[in-house]
Amino acid sequence: MAxxxxxxxxxxxxxxxxxxLAVVRLPWCIYVSAAAGAVGCAVLASAAGVWLTSASVTARxxxxxxxxxxxxxxxxxxxxxxxxxxxxxxxIFVYAAAYTARLGGYPRQAASLAxxxxxxxxxxxxxxxxxxxxLLLAWEAMSILxxxxxxxxxxxxxxxxxxxxxxxxxxxxxxxxxxAFALIGALTPGADFASLSTHHLAAATAGTAFVLxxxxxxxxxxxxxxQGWLPEAHPAAPAHVSALLxxxxxxxxxxxxxxxxxxxxxxxxxxxxxxxxxxxxxxxAYGILFSLLxxxxxxxxxxxxxxxxxxxxxxxxxxxxxxxxxxxxxxxxALLVVCLHALYHSLLKGALFLGAGSVDVATGTRDxxxxxxxAKRMRYTTPLFFIxxxxxxxxxxxxxxxxxxxxxxxxxxxxxxxxPGDRVYLxxxxxxxxxxFALAVxxxxxxxxxxxxxxxxxxxxxxxxxxxxxxxxxxxxxxxAAVAMALVPPLxxxxxxxxxxxxxxxxxxxxAVLPPIFTHPSQFAPxxxxxxxxLGQIIPANGLVIVPTSLNFAFIxxxxxxxxxxxxxxxxxxxxxxxxKPGRRETPVWxxxxxxxxxxxxxxxxxxxxxFRSIFGGVYRSQRxxxxxxxxxxxxxxxxxxxxxxxxxxxxxxxxxxxxxxxWTSERFALVQGGSLSVYVLYLFVVFLIxxxxx
Numbered sequence: 001m002a003x004x005x006x007x008x009x010x011x012x013x014x015x016x017x018x019x020x021l022a023v024v025r026l027p028w029c030i031y032v033s034a035a036a037g038a039v040g041c042a043v044l045a046s047a048a049g050v051w052l053t054s055a056s057v058t059a060r061x062x063x064x065x066x067x068x069x070x071x072x073x074x075x076x077x078x079x080x081x082x083x084x085x086x087x088x089x090x091x092i093f094v095y096a097a098a099y100t101a102r103l104g105g106y107p108r109q110a111a112s113l114a115x116x117x118x119x120x121x122x123x124x125x126x127x128x129x130x131x132x133x134x135l136l137l138a139w140e141a142m143s144i145l146x147x148x149x150x151x152x153x154x155x156x157x158x159x160x161x162x163x164x165x166x167x168x169x170x171x172x173x174x175x176x177x178x179x180a181f182a183l184i185g186a187l188t189p190g191a192d193f194a195s196l197s198t199h200h201l202a203a204a205t206a207g208t209a210f211v212l213x214x215x216x217x218x219x220x221x222x223x224x225x226x227q228g229w230l231p232e233a234h235p236a237a238p239a240h241v242s243a244l245l246x247x248x249x250x251x252x253x254x255x256x257x258x259x260x261x262x263x264x265x266x267x268x269x270x271x272x273x274x275x276x277x278x279x280x281x282x283x284x285a286y287g288i289l290f291s292l293l294x295x296x297x298x299x300x301x302x303x304x305x306x307x308x309x310x311x312x313x314x315x316x317x318x319x320x321x322x323x324x325x326x327x328x329x330x331x332x333x334a335l336l337v338v339c340l341h342a343l344y345h346s347l348l349k350g351a352l353f354l355g356a357g358s359v360d361v362a363t364g365t366r367d368x369x370x371x372x373x374x375a376k377r378m379r380y381t382t383p384l385f386f387i388x389x390x391x392x393x394x395x396x397x398x399x400x401x402x403x404x405x406x407x408x409x410x411x412x413x414x415x416x417x418x419x420p421g422d423r424v425y426l427x428x429x430x431x432x433x434x435x436x437f438a439l440a441v442x443x444x445x446x447x448x449x450x451x452x453x454x455x456x457x458x459x460x461x462x463x464x465x466x467x468x469x470x471x472x473x474x475x476x477x478x479x480x481a482a483v484a485m486a487l488v489p490p491l492x493x494x495x496x497x498x499x500x501x502x503x504x505x506x507x508x509x510x511x512a513v514l515p516p517i518f519t520h521p522s523q524f525a526p527x528x529x530x531x532x533x534x535l536g537q538i539i540p541a542n543g544l545v546i547v548p549t550s551l552n553f554a555f556i557x558x559x560x561x562x563x564x565x566x567x568x569x570x571x572x573x574x575x576x577x578x579x580x581k582p583g584r585r586e587t588p589v590w591x592x593x594x595x596x597x598x599x600x601x602x603x604x605x606x607x608x609x610x611x612f613r614s615i616f617g618g619v620y621r622s623q624r625x626x627x628x629x630x631x632x633x634x635x636x637x638x639x640x641x642x643x644x645x646x647x648x649x650x651x652x653x654x655x656x657x658x659x660x661x662x663x664w665t666s667e668r669f670a671l672v673q674g675g676s677l678s679v680y681v682l683y684l685f686v687v688f689l690i691x692x693x694x695x
Contacts, residue, residue: 051078119149
């Protein structure tokens with residue numbers, strides 16, 4: 001059953017590919033292809049439910065190679081990532097049914113839908129791979145397919161370059177991963193992940209392989225300094241491809257990191273965790289700081305993805321530190337945060353990128369400084385985008401709040417560690433992550449406020465209209481799933497706990513995070529007295545109270561927080577209704593004694609974060625120029641021109657020097673390419689002589 005559903009899902013995706021190829025002759029096949037892809041993803045999500053609750057099943061494919069056969073295996077860890085592939089995929093395919101019409105002709109629509117189905121099939125094989133050969137081939141297929149997806153609109157300026165950067169860094173990561181697999185013997189005939197998990201590796205071998213895996217998968221996860229492709233490829237790609245990249249593709253890297261660090265390499269030393277925490281915190285801070293400056297919605301969301309990936313990598317490091325110290329349950333808790341945040345981020349960030357695409361379709365621009373006032377013009381997209389932003393900003397009781405709270409509580413539990421150095425290190429990491437969470441709230445306030453609130457700043461925002469229904473529904477699907485998991489925590493936490501428990505070996509992890517208050521209320525009398533058993537007769541689960549392994553330490557209930565908010569708001573509204581007199585009064589808005597208020601007087605997204613340019617000026621290396629046109633200096637000003645420049649350190653001090661060296665080297669080697677056939681024959685003769693001499 002576990003793998004049978006996988007074949008059915010592949011069959012549906014295959015129908016999607018075949019249908020897409022017929023689009024040029026039969027345009028209505030667009031809807032058949034999108035529907036087949038959505039159904040296929042729904043089947044994959046169903047398969048994930050089986051993987052999460054049943055024993056592993058292995059299948060060897062008939063084809064084989066000199067270094068082994070192709071193998072698929074259902075695992076609990078893979079089931080969690082298969083779930084996010086399926087849930088996000090449903091929304092992306094529904095959205096693409098309407099969005100691809102703007103790609104410029106049926107051939108591009110056909111190519112986009114066919115490649116989309118193939119990419120989801122490749123990602124499914126990544127999480128279902130039972131050995132290194134299968135994973136590497138599926139990984140390479142995923143990288144190439146996403147490269148082509150980004151370049152479907154190849155005639156748009158900058159897109160080929162952005163896609164090439166993405167592919168180049170992916171290939172760097174692929175080489176590092178392949179070397180790491182070879183180092184641990186994963187590419188020998190007959191070796192699979194199940195057997196490798198029981199092998200004992202020498203400390204030097206395991207440590208070298210960990211570093212290779214860390215930066216190999218990290219190239220796809222946006223790990224600083226390998227994050228350069230995210231803020232370039234996401235804005236360049238079509239909206240449904242941006243959602244695919246940020247919501248799903250980068251999570252394959254998180255899957256690879258968890259698989260390699262906790263399953264394949266054996267017990268970790270503490271320095272693995274130190275490396276992951278340091279890299280994760282730096283990545284999170286870097287991402288959120290530059291998200292504050294981006295005026296393009298998709299670029300801001302891409303930098304935000306870097307921040308979220310940094311948080312997940314840091315929490316993986318926390319799990320490794322706890323595992324090295326023998327704190328298995330706390331290591332499992334940290335891994336649960338990684339898995340849960342990966343699931344929540346996939347749903348919410350996928351929906352936000354789809355929403356950014358809707359804004360682009362409705363207005364023709366993604367520049368937040370040119371938008372504003374869309375809330376009254378896009379009445380369905382706006383609330384969906386707002387809910388997604390709330391979830392990722394960590395506003396209670398939404399998804400991001402749950403994972404960030406659990407993550408910080410896990411870091412606070414560092415006081416259980418015997419090593420003072422571990423305690424100080426984790427405390428410092430928690431402090432810096434808390435700062436990034438606060439800046440994330442600012443980021444989403446500026447995105448929502450700059451694009452959707454206030455008055456329209458330009459005619460393109462003033463003339464905006466709601467997008468087609470399929471695009472709204474495609475965006476709504478992951479939002480509804482995320483809200484359901486936020487308000488009924490067992491839905492998401494149960495899946496994440498199963499995956500984390502299988503990877504960490506922390507038995508009883510679900511009961512430690514969601515105590516069985518509903519099933520054994522007498523054991524939790526203090527919580528029951530506070531109302532912790534409410535809804536126990538309706539929801540078949542352990543309970544609705546989340547704890548960081550101990551009720552005596554801390555606990556929250558997002559469900560009860562939400563119900564309390566609703567009750568307080570309704571009660572306040574009722575009191576105001578009774579006490580206040582009916583009617584309304586209109587008065588002019590005070591705008592500094594100016595007779596008429598204009599949209600240019602309101603804050604833009606850029607102006608909103610001006611203070612941060614000064615606070616973090618050392619990071620941004622910001623420069624600004626102000627030029628004023630005076631009618632009579634210095635009193636009467638016709639206009640002011642303001643320009644602001646920042647330096648992105650990794651791009652300026654790493655990528656650009658590497659590109660210059662590569663160009664210089666290629667220019668020197670170009671001298672040997674004279675274009676003469678006789679010279680080329682001479683080269684072959686020289687090589688032949690060298691080979692003979694070496695023999």
